[in-house]
Amino acid sequence: MTGPGDVVLRLTDVVKTFPGVRALDGVQLEVRAGEVHCLLGQNGAGKSTLIKVLSGLHRPDSGTVEWLGQPVTFSNPQAAMKAGIATIYQELDLVEDLTVAENVFLGHEPKVAGFVRRRAMVARTTGILGRLGHGEIPPRRAVHRLQAAGKQIVSMARALSHEARLLIMDEPSAVLAHDEVENLFRIIRELTAQGIAVVYISHRLEEIRTIGDRVTVLKDGRTTAADLSAAETPTSELVSRMTGRTIEYVFPPRVAAPAERAELLAVDGLSRAGEFTDVSLTVAAGEIVGIAGLVGSGRSELLETIYGARRADTGTVTVAGRRLPPGNVGAAVRAGLGMAPEERKSQALLLGEPIYRNMTLSTFTRIARLGFTSARRERDEADRVARSLDLRPSDVGRPVRTLSGGNQQKVVVGRWLLGDTRLLLLDEPTRGVDVGARAELYRVIHRLAAEGVGVLLVSSEVPEVLGLADRVLVMREGRLIRTASAGELDEDTVLDLVMAGSLMEGTPI
Amino acid sequence: MTLSDGTGTAAGLPAQSPPVEPAQTGAAKSPRIGWGGENSENTIRNLVLVGVLVVLIAIGAFTQPQLYSDSTWVWNNILSILQLASVIGVVTVGMTFVIIGGGIDLSVGAIVALAGVWATTVATQSYGAGGMIFTAIVVAVAVGLINGVLISYGKLVPFIATLAMLVAARGLAAEISDKQTQISDSAFINGIAAGKLLGIPLLVYILAVVATIGWVLLNRTTFGRRTIAVGGNVEAARLAGINVKRHTMLLYGLSGLCCGIAAIMLTSQGTSAQAAMANLYELDAIAAAIIGGTLLSGGRGTIVGSMLGVIIFATITNLFAINGLSTEAQNMVKGGIIIAAVLVQQFRFKAVTRFLHRNKT
Helix, strand or coil: CCCCCCEEEEEEEEEEEECCEEEEEEEEEEEECCCEEEEECCCCCCHHHHHHHHCCCCCCCEEEEEECCEECCCCCHHHHHHHCEEEECCCCCCCCCCEHHHHHCCCCCCEECCEECHHHHHHHHHHHHHHCCCCCCCCCCEHHHCCHHHHHHHHHHHHHHCCCCEEEEECHHHHCCHHHHHHHHHHHHHHHHCCCEEEEECCCHHHHHHHCCEEEEEECCEEEEEEEECCCCCHHHHHHHHHCCCCCCCCCCCCCCCCCCCEEEEEEEEEECCCEEEEEEEEECCCEEEEECCCCCCHHHHHHHHHCCCCCCEEEEEECCEECCCCCHHHHHHCCEEEECCCHHHHCCCCCCEHHHHHCCCCHHHHCECCECCHHHHHHHHHHHHHHCCCCCCCCCCEHHHCCHHHHHHHHHHHHHHCCCCEEEEECCCCCCCHHHHHHHHHHHHHHHHCCCEEEEEECCHHHHHHHCCEEEEEECCEEEEEEEHHHCCHHHHHHHHHCCHHHCCCCC | CCHHHHHHHHHCCCCCCCCCHHHHHHHHHCCCCCECEHHHHHHHHHHHHHHHHHHHHHHHHHHCHHHHCCHHHHHHHHHHHHHHHHHHHHHHHHHHHHHHCCCCCCCHHHHHHHHHHHHCCHHHHCCHHHHHHHHHHHHHHHHHHHHHHHHHCCCCCHHHHHHHHHHHHHHHHHHHHCCCCEECCCHHHHHHHHCEECCEEHHHHHHHHHHHHHHHHHHHEHHHHHHHHHHHCHHHHHHCCCCHHHHHHHHHHHHHHHHHHHHHHHHHHHCEECCCCCCCHHHHHHHHHHHCCCCCCCCCCCHHHHHHHHHHHHHHHHHHHHCCCCHHHHHHHHHHHHHHHHHHHHHHHHHHHHHHHHHHC
């Protein structure tokens, strides 16, 4: 058995690759019993992949995971659960229509001769909830009737019902209000006092300082710092550990944009309840505007609302002097807008269809004559774009699912090169894209801008925003908090802006 | 994967790997219609269906050799199979569009009945054959569009919306006809099913025309492309600027149109209409489309496959009839075939996923 302070989990040189991406590239991590171990890193640093490795969703390609002194590989989440590692995801994985008790004991209900011992289940749930300091939650209530905080408690109760010895919490505070966060921290302290180890993931530095014992920093899939003190390490050091780059961003030299540019897009006072508030911005012809912000800051929602894929509550979107009707993608496309959405596969591509049909998805009506499509003309147009984007393989008749992530993204961007696109909205254009294709995409974006197309770009990768954009907008919790030309900002400043404040406004870091 | 593709990625460098390119385009041009794309997959599946058809006919010839030795009988039997397939075939064309578009239409049989009954009321018949045809089409299209509006704008699940319509339309048909069989007095209408051109029944020509138009619509028009896009990935279609709601509505309208045509054909066949007619057509049409390779989740399917599915079903019915076997046994075999077809579809999907997975890792 392990006592308090003993190492319960040790990861050595863990590597996990996906097509085109090295998500984990040598991760070291050591978690001790009874501590709150914080994982820090930018979006795409590999935190999610690491969690998935620990919880049995992914298997590492190489490296070792030692759990309680024994090397282990979890073939599925149940195996990890059984071993005592429980994960509480940001999107809580509860069955909304079952009761609290049923959720807590889902998959391991106390049974006798195949029948669930409901009363025992309820009693044990009451016990666990009491241990969490939430005896007031009725075990027989349907989970969908609970608030977010209550659901989180149920998730934790489920973990405890498995006798978890390590609790992984992925941004648990993201769904909570201020006083609920306090309560969460109290529970975490009680759990750690019982010897349970907690891996705590958060973007909010001040939370890490409040609750954390030690910090491990990830960057580009590697551990860049381990065994830092959560309370005492200076913010500047944490930020620099997160940002010091190993991936080189190769930005092609920018052709100087003409000084006088016509305003193309004007967004005025745009709001959507719970997503973003009172956003105003402009994009000129030939200008690249970048939005920096964390996942959940409302940036993707903002882009989709400008595009008409979501309907704004208030505010207007004007393109070249003409107001767009809200919530109408067709009108936006006709006005010359194009969007490459965040989730390529689910939002942009028909994976089984050939490349050329994916490229012409928004222009096949225009290419057609009297409603009759022409495969030849579509292929010719797609061929032209494929060549200009250096698409590989270049045969546009192939199903798009056979392409790599980077080339699929070229198909999505290429779609808008076929039309008369005047303003391109790019949401995470280089996510899951390898370095080579990344540089090509940057070049395409620059070329479009040089041709007078306005570009509004959202990216989690701050260097990308700074390297590509003429002007940078910083977004936090649904508001634009800073606008500056790219030259005025550096990575640390932007990171400070997007991460600071938030819940515990005013708490000194 | 072509060879040049492999070297290109292996180089791993940003852009500019020039000399390899021409060889690749040359090699890549060849599978234009070729083996490895979606088209060839469809072709193979349709050939398999033709094979099944051949086997079924062979079973017929084996079990009833004396019938099959008479060439006139064989020709007439083929015609009767086609005639049997014609009405349900027209319905299946519409159903194929709806399923490819990501939906389902359980109300087709009920729409056929309602349109048939409405077209044969005394009041409608007083306008003559033109009035009857017009009424059948308008009623069927209208009911289809109501389905479409409920599903696309009312956000009802297609299964529920069309199931409710099934019940409601049959109810209305019974109400209008007062549960009586309505005899068609129109010589023109009644003559359609009886008529032949060059020895082939007119109904078969109607199916051929509808199927051909359906094929062109699906494969050569923007309407067909939108159908595939909406069914294949509704979010991608929406974000590409396609008016998904309007298109979904139109798909059910199209299904209604096919039902209207089928109503006239069926009324002509029986020289009458009644509320109970076209019973379980929805099952036959869905089954035929699935056997023909239409993906139930949408985005893929062919008219040719669906028509082969319909003909296979008609051939089975015919096979049982010439052997004097019961309809009950026939239904059991049909059920088995539907399950087999879906299993094959799933198996193929698993194989594809496995293949993709292997390529990834």
